[in-house]
Amino acid sequence: MSLSIDGFVSGPNGENDWIFRSSDETSRAWVVERSWEAGLIIMGRKSFEGMAPYWPTATGPFAAPMNEIPKGVFTQKGFKGVDLPGTDSPAAASWVGAQVFDGDLAEEIKKLKSQPGKPICAIGGAGFMSNLIATGLIDEYILVTHPVVLGKGLTIFNGATQPMDLKLADVKAFPGGIVARTYRI
Template sequence: MRKLHMKMSMSIDGFVAGPNGEKDWLFKTGDAQSKAWAAEQTWDAGLIIMGRKSFEVMAPYWPTSTDPFAAPMNEIPKAVFTKKGFKGFDPGNSPSPAATSWANARVFDGDLAGEIRKLKAEQGKPITAIGGAGFMRSLIATGLVDEFRLVIHPVVLGAGLPIFDGLAMPLYLKLVDTKVFPGGTIVHTYGI
């Protein structure tokens, strides 16, 4: 059985995006070491999962990106979860291997908890969940996340989208690792 890791960037005051989904602050607070750590963590995944909205933003971007994250984002298999249908990703007439990896993403539109249990039962490296607040809240509610990798950026937004709101009961976590980077970003890794 493989583990499910959630990787999420957030502000000091606990928001993963601004009130209207703004994420520009993420790119103003990183440094070379924190970016290298994040790319390394991405390579550790056997499957990257995300919600439909995040997938639709990322799929056209990563195949042509020169960012250090491009290689793992394009090479690691992906799965997309949707409640409202999914039209897929068309890589065009001459698809690159990177675009094809996005076009071949597995699509799940059933019960989130049931589908996650099936994915965790498969053999392979851990599953890494990335994406937006709505998908992450739904994933947290399943109780199936084994590890939370919370990347705390040195910014206070004052308002925005949280992922830990609306829990049915407290979620007690155990701190298993902390990393501090020169630009002020701190990673807190929590297990269940």
């Protein structure tokens, strides 16, 4: 999860253009490499609906993992799928065929974690991430701090119901000023 130095994951209205200003070739390669470690990418409905039309035709370095790794979409308000041009393309298949989870978030996450396979990677907006944090079921946090101060915006840790003691597992600094910290429970 990308965040500003002052702890915001987006501006007050969801603005996130600042994320790309400090990225560099090294940080992008690191994110792509980490992405391939996931066996499933999960996100909330709003993020899914925003990303699904974009990724199947994208060509940048993130396109392959975003299109090839299976997806799961979590919703409390129902989900009818998305209309994608060229839905028969391999790139669109993981978006069109995304698993939909509309039950209790904690129960659904417990079921997913009990299955064999590679780790689950959660991406998306502040609301979904905050709700996910509140379940207490996250094993690892990868917090990517960008060299920007937003002053106000949306945070993800407002969903924590009690203090969390995390163990720093790794720190990686990049030429553009981004610092990635991996914490484990």
